Amino acid sequence: MNETLFDLQRDQDEFAELARRLQISRREFLQFCTAVTATLGLPASAEAAVAKAVEKAKRPSVIWLHFQECTGCTESLLRAEHPTLEKLILDVISLDYHETLMAAAGHQAEAARKAAMKANKGKYVLVVEGAIPLKDNGIYCKIGGQKAIDMVKECAADAAAVIAIGSCASWGGMPSTDPNPTGAASAAEALGKPVVTIPGCPPNPYNFLAAVVHFLTFGKLPAVDQLGRPKFAYSRLVHENCERRAHFDAGRFAMEFGDPGHRQGYCLYKLGCKGPETYANCPTILFGDAGPGTWPVGCGHPCIGCTEKGVGFAKPIHQLAVLKNVVPPLSYPRVVEEQGGTSFAAAAALAAIAGAAAGGAAMLARNLGRSAEEKPAEKSE
């Protein structure tokens, strides 16, 4: 872990070999490693470990299943603007079964899947894209005559890790919206055990890649929250890092699309933005590698909460969000604002003055009485 990229750069031969394999320059490769390390929130020194792991580890076999979905997750991975991304998807991992990308078709394809499962038993990574219908014994989705529920169970049995990509596989997503005619369920519900989920519609490709690279580097999947989401990507509300947050704090809201506030980039809360109740790293990582502002809120549309169960595809897009802020900021005035405390010196000075005044008053009173008594005494003398 203490190795730096500089140390790695000395191993010119290894990188030359890598460059041949991936058909990219060493520079491009290290850029990828830096990006993934940053997404994972790892220290800079981990770049070296990531680079080494990606370079040296035997590419893990990946079986990618598609069920009730739109293939948007796959598309988002492939359409990324990063010039080397698709090469890395295909070369960092060994994608042995992927209905959209594989050349084989029909029984050949199914045979390839079975062969890969047998060859890499207990070592392959299973990626599930799409929800799994459970209603009526799961007859609503079949691949090669096999029901989705049977296929996912068969593939998960010997997998080293299961990753659910996209909201459909993570929590049901679009197919599970009311009235849910096919009984669409998440991969975790279908398998009856927790899996790592990368929700989003589509999810950010870097969140998925970073989870896979974490598996490559450290031999295990990253730390997840109670919903199976990697904490490096889903521990903060969209609202917390939103570029329009300052407008929310200042009370500047776009009232309707195209109004002066909307044109000036005001907060979209009043238009139904679900940022305050959606956990995702969209505002920090953005989409498509196309520069600043390239995410829904940046483009002027309220967040629809696609990563969050019960929000995305469940709540109307323009319905107000529930604020999940833990506590109001400290800068807010209290009902009774506490005044500054009295210092010891000030209290002592006040006490001294009060004491002197009391003493003086007592002396004065006593002297008054005395002079009244003394006067008749003088007369009698």
Add this chain to the structure above:
Amino acid sequence: MDRRNFFKSSLAAGAALSTGRARARETRSILPEALGLLYDSTLCIGCKACVAACKRENDMPPEFLPRTEQPYWDQPLDISGKTLTVIKVYRHGTMDKKDQEENGYAFIKKSCMHCVDPSCVSACPVSAMQKDPVNGVVSYDKDACIGCRYCVAACPFGVPRFTYDQTFPQINKCQLCKHRWKDGGYSACAEVCPTGATLYGKVTELKAEATRRRALKPGAATTYPRGKLGGPDQSYPGVAAKYVDRLYGETEFGGTQMVFLAGVPFEKLGYPNLPPRSDAATSETMQNTLYGGLVMPIVFLGALTYIAKRNVKDDEQGGHHG
């Protein structure tokens, strides 16, 4: 005046006073066309859009925290000569849940209550504070004001604030954005409120809306209007909240045109328990009694004159003989 006549006139004055009691002023009742605001603490998200909009529409300067080295943010701690409305926070313990008394927090708005029977109007010696005879909005005329600050002392909610730091100071308080009415506008705080926590409308309609909300079962699905009652429909679906069983402003001090709903007892939110009789009614009754027909002052002056004259006479006689 001899001793006998003095007692005679005193008795007459006493009789006049006892009939004068009939002029005692009762607490005024609300105007049928009264305008106001409904603030629902359970809907408030503490975004302070109302505070910002109020500053903008009323042309008020920002207010920085005392002793702040970097004065970037408008952060009023309370209403003041520069701030007409403010959102405050009730905090308790761990602040786990909103609108919860124990270990919770809640937001509360502070601004002019537009009392049905305002003490400030009663206390003002020059009628600079006026209550509109139709909509009941309490407004202020800075050209009539003599700067005595009786209104500041009289208000039970501590609302009128004096601009002490200005060369030509004046009183500042919420006037329900009456300057925006001519363009069809209404209170800026209600107009911008994203959740309808501050709602503008006729007080009768606002109270009906409050009654509707209180009758809902907590957790039940409902809709909340936004902006202005009777204006364009900006309502949105929401969930019914759990309220403390009280509509603040219904009876307090004869009632106010700004009414409140909350999930936390109002004493905790800085809104004290007040009797249904207004201070204005009490003090004006006392004044009317004491000064009615100027009988009491004349009697008092008569008594003083009698005593003075008697003493002076003795003195003169003494001086004459001496």
